[in-house]
Amino acid sequence: MSYEVGIRTLRLETAERLAHTEYCSNYALVRAVTGRDPETDPDAWRKFYREWEIDFIWATNDGPVPWEERGRVTDMGHAEFLEGGTDRRDRKFCPFSGVEEVWEFDAVEEYGLPDMEELVDYYERWYREAQRAHPEQVVPGGYYKTLISGAIQTFGWEMLLIAASDRRKFDKVLEGFFRLSLHHYEAWARTSVEAFICHDDMVWAEGPFMHPDFYRSSVFPRYRKLWDVLHEAGKIVLFCSDGTWTQFVDDVAEAGADGFIFEPTTSLDHIVERYGRTHVIVGSKVDCRSLTFGSREEIRSQIDATISLTEGCPGFMFAVGNHIPSNVPVENALFYFDYLRKRWRRP
Numbered sequence: 551m552s553y554e555v556g557i558r559t560l561r562l563e564t565a566e567r568l569a570h571t572e573y574c575s576n577y578a579l580v581r582a583v584t585g586r587d588p589e590t591d592p593d594a595w596r597k598f599y600r601e602w603e604i605d606f607i608w609a610t611n612d613g614p615v616p617w618e619e620r621g622r623v624t625d626m627g628h629a630e631f632l633e634g635g636t637d638r639r640d641r642k643f644c645p646f647s648g649v650e651e652v653w654e655f656d657a658v659e660e661y662g663l664p665d666m667e668e669l670v671d672y673y674e675r676w677y678r679e680a681q682r683a684h685p686e687q688v689v690p691g692g693y694y695k696t697l698i699s700g701a702i703q704t705f706g707w708e709m710l711l712i713a714a715s716d717r718r719k720f721d722k723v724l725e726g727f728f729r730l731s732l733h734h735y736e737a738w739a740r741t742s743v744e745a746f747i748c749h750d751d752m753v754w755a756e757g758p759f760m761h762p763d764f765y766r767s768s769v770f771p772r773y774r775k776l777w778d779v780l781h782e783a784g785k786i787v788l789f790c791s792d793g794t795w796t797q798f799v800d801d802v803a804e805a806g807a808d809g810f811i812f813e814p815t816t817s818l819d820h821i822v823e824r825y826g827r828t829h830v831i832v833g834s835k836v837d838c839r840s841l842t843f844g845s846r847e848e849i850r851s852q853i854d855a856t857i858s859l860t861e862g863c864p865g866f867m868f869a870v871g872n873h874i875p876s877n878v879p880v881e882n883a884l885f886y887f888d889y890l891r892k893r894w895r896r897p
Contacts, residue, residue, distance in 0.1 A: 556605030556688035560745050560786050560809070560830055562865045568857070568894040569867040571606040571832065574598075574874040582880045599687055602887055606832075606867060607684055608790075608811075610692030610749050613664060613734060614672050617695070617703060621660035622646070624706030644706050652705055652713040657726035658733075660704075669737040677743050690788070691738045692747030693731060696776070697769060699751050700727040714760050721768045728772045735776045739783035746785045747811065748776065753793035755815055765798060770805045777806040788830060792872075796820050803829065813837075814871040822859055822866075830865035838872040841882045849886050857893050868894065 559569035574580070577588050583601050586594035599607070617623050622645040646652050664672075673691065680689045695703050701710050701723065714720045738746060750773075752758075758765060777787045789802050790811035799821055802810065809830025810821055814837045821831055834856040840848050860866040868890060874883055 552603055552605045552686045553688055559865055559867055564864040564896060566896055569605045570603055571867055571869045572874055573608050576874050576876050576878055579880050579883045604687055606688045609690055610694040610747055611676055612694050617661055620662060623703055644709055646705060646709050649712045652709055653719040655723055657730045661730060663733045666737060670740045673737055674741045677741055690745040690747050691741060691743035693734050694749045696731050696748055696750040697724055697727050697772060717764050724768055731776060735779050739779050746780050747788050747790050749790045751792045753795045755793050757794045766801060770801045774805040822863060826863040831863055832867045832869055833871060834868050836870050838870055838875060838878060841878045841886055846885055850889055853890055853893060
């Protein structure tokens with residue numbers, strides 16, 4: 551039934567209950583729900599998805615060979631996020647000596663374009679294996695390092711911001727990332743996936759870090775070209791970005807996104823008002839900070855407010871914003887889902 555709820559929601563067909571997805575890295579929660587250890591038991595996540603009635607799995611895949619094995623990238627280190635801080639990484643370096651070197655960078659020349667037939671075969675096999683492993687959920691295709699996220703991976707934040715100070719030169723740099731992404735989008739378009747996540751962290755929590763005019767002249771038109779390839783193949787395109795991009799929601803919709811995946815800092819009210827009946831909406835007013843530091847009354851209130859707001863939205867899919875990370879108390883997460891499950895039946 552979960553797969554049916556997920557695919558009907560993506561097709562804007564009202565299901566018997568709200569669709570549900572989560573971005574969860576809380577191993578203690580998985581152990582509490584399943585009695586299995588996700589670090590050692592390959593079935594732990596599968597059972598967790600079933601117990602929490604997950605209908606859609608957030609997934610992207612940028613190809614068989616990571617960029618760091620193909621060319622230069624910047625290691626900015628990594629803060630603690632997973633249980634026990636196992637993902638912490640202190641090493642930091644940038645392989646670019648100056649901004650002139652960045653302005654001359656061509657992502658296609660640096661990383662190369664995989665053979666198209668081999669890439670299509672790789673993505674199709676990956677998708678079929680993932681869908682076979684999770685038959686109760688919809689598994690999408692997806693690409694993570696689309697434009698801005700690609701530049702972050704390559705240059706790191708400091709060098710990216712310096713380079714972006716010259717719009718004309720930085721536009722030329724983005725063209726290389728666009729051509730690289732386009733090659734992968736064309737491969738994904740030839741697979742049998744029904745939905746596709748275009749991920750691109752284009753803003754900060756405070757909003758855009760480049761002038762809005764630059765986004766409208768250099769970023770969104772390239773999104774349209776990428777998404778046209780997928781639409782021609784009949785794919786549902788979901789755009790995903792962290793941060794606050796309320797002011798760009800209309801631009802993203804105009805570029806052709808069929809749906810939005812976002813954090814609570816981007817206005818759910820605005821998106822529902824403008825696109826509640828026409829687009830897929832993945833999010834909620836529930837934030838991971840509420841689960842971590844808030845009271846049960848606050849969690850309950852945010853769930854109630856979300857359900858009330860999205861009552862007429864056939865493509866709405868409930869998810870906690872900013873993930874459910876390892877520091878969320880298990881009892882709060884369990885309360886959240888127990889209350890959500892009591893409320894999510896459609897009238």
